[in-house]
Amino acid sequence: MPRNKKEGIIFGVTMCFLMVCGMSTYNLALVGKLSFAKFVIGLIPGFIVAFFFDTVIVGPVAKKIAFKLPINKNSKLQIILAISLLMVTGMVTFMSIFGLLMRPEIPQNIVSAYFIGWGMNFIAALPLQLLIVGPISRLKLQMLQRYFDSKI
Template sequence: MPTNKKEGLIFGSLMCFLMVLGMSIYNLVIHNSFSLVALATGLVPGFVVAFILDNFVVGIVAKKIAFSLPINKESKLQLILTISTFMILGMVTFMSLFGMLMEGGIPADFLGTYLKTWGMNLIAAFLYQLLIVGPFSRLVLGWVQNNAADDSAEEAA
């Protein structure tokens, strides 16, 4: 877990970018419209929106909910899984709507299309976050934290 704002920014940005990248590729592939141009076109606005939602809406609410639940907060695994679950639920809820609007506006069967989109994105995002992006981002964060500790030890010597 990040221990300061710099680590939080690195961790959050990496996690956000990788999730937007992976989910963009997933959605383009399942809609048979993958191209590097389509990926690049959607990636920047998707990352900006996801970063804002993550840092100012969903992340705050997800952490409040997670810390209010009767879980063992001393257990890193329980805390990570709880926060991640609420983050995934919130981000999929907003980003599915964002993707639909970017793709073609509000469809005639909005509710049906949204629920289908939300369900398909939830499954993919949950697996992608818990199995790939989360562990990778925590690995990078650990590397950043270890390098910061090494730098501090060298400065003290």
């Protein structure tokens, strides 16, 4: 876990960037439009929007709720799982709206399209977060913390 603001920002940027990369690739592949050009074009606005929601709305609310849940606060695993589940739920909720707005045309039944998109995104985002992005981000943070600790 990040110990200060600087580590928190580095951790958040890493987590957010990797999730946007993974989910952008998934969504482009899902609609049959995966190409390097489309990936790069969507990456910057996707990252900006995701980072905003992550740092301003979803992250603070998810952490607040997670620490109010009846979990063992001494268990790092339980804390990670609670925060991750809440973060994925919140980010999928907001980023599915962003995905709808990025489409070339607005679907006729926007509510149905939103909930279908939400479900498809959730089933990809949760394992991506728990099995790939979370562990990579925590490993990078640990390496950074060891580096900074050795310089003291």
